[in-house]
Amino acid sequence: MKLDCIVSACNMNPLYCDFIPIFIKAWTILYPTVDIKIILIHDVLPPEFKEYSNNIILFAPLPGISTSFTSQYIRLLYPAILNYENGIMITDIDMIPMNSDYYTKNIETFDNSWFIYLRNACFEYTEIAMCYNVALNKTWAEIFDITSIGDIQKRLHEVNDRITYLEGHGNTGWSTDQRDFYQYVLKWAARTSKFIYLDDNKTGFHRLDRIHRHTEELCEELQSFIREGGFSDYHMLRPYSQYKEVNDKIVGLLK
Secondary structure, rough: OOEEEEOOOOOOOOHOOHHHHHHHHHHHHHOOOOEEEEEOOOOOHHHHHHHHHHOOEEEEEOOOOOOHHHHHHHHHHHHHHHHOOOOEHHHHHHHOEOOOHHHHHHOOOOOOEEEEEEEOOOHHHHOOOOOOOEEHHHHHHHHHHEEEEHHHHHHHHHHHHHHHOOOOOOOOOOHHHHHHHHHHHHHHHHHOOHHHHHHHHHHHOOEOOOOOHHHHOOOOHHHHHOOOOOOOOOEEEHHHHHHHHHHHHHHHHHO
């Protein structure tokens, strides 16, 4: 399988949308032939994002539904209606690549019939992590039974009506997307036997994580390791406005 498109989403909360420029920049540096699409839950394109109009897909907020919830859950649904020949991969807006191999080398031995979860995390919670999953548009469509924007809107309403969702990371309903992801994919896999998850110990998964103190310090040794492509991805320090200097410096080391 080849990678054609990266998909993420966010609302207008600065904690997330402030990452749009650096997200696009990092993916463009390391994967210049891969399209980048960000589903922005908003009615109009804000002036500060005009230069990224080719990367942003507007999705109007749905009445009575949290834009936070929409931005989380829509990543499961929107790949089904994107027009690409090869793999479409979903990810988080505050997660960026750190080398030019991890996302392509690990999927190239699989044909286009597979749904590939690049990790083996979160199964103990009966969840599949959003980072990172790749498949063809028709596979996404088959798993989630989505063929149109109308289907997406309807599904978001259906899910919202059956859950309690409280704003804020880790609050009630926050993991609905990953729990539903697990259920849908495993149901499809039982019928097709075309779901594969990869072992972090064999794929070169090595995350630079914001939870580690040395990330913010960005010592010379760490900078050297970044230049060498030693990390697979980076969970960025946030808010971006506070950690702009270190986040920008890390992206500046990519090649």
